[in-house]
Amino acid sequence: MSKKLFIVFAGLAMLSSAAIAAPPAPAGGDVSYKQKTVYDFDDDTVEGDLVRPDGEFVDSRKAAKHSSLIKIRENFIPEMLKSAEDI
8 A cells, every 4th residue: 555655646746846847838918029130240250261171072982884774676677567567
């Protein structure tokens, strides 16, 4: 019985701590948004160098050579002539 009671109290403690730690929900009427926001960066100076990799460009992937997927039938022309004779 004490084991079940301990589990119940531990569960309640975890649920109550999560409820206490949750931030309050913002009120719906207090938030206002502007139609347009403008950021001015005129007075900021940005300094730096162009960073490039050292060495040459190496293309490690070469074009693969495949056999043609189109198979030309050897008896195509004789079959065409034969079908023309049937017309």
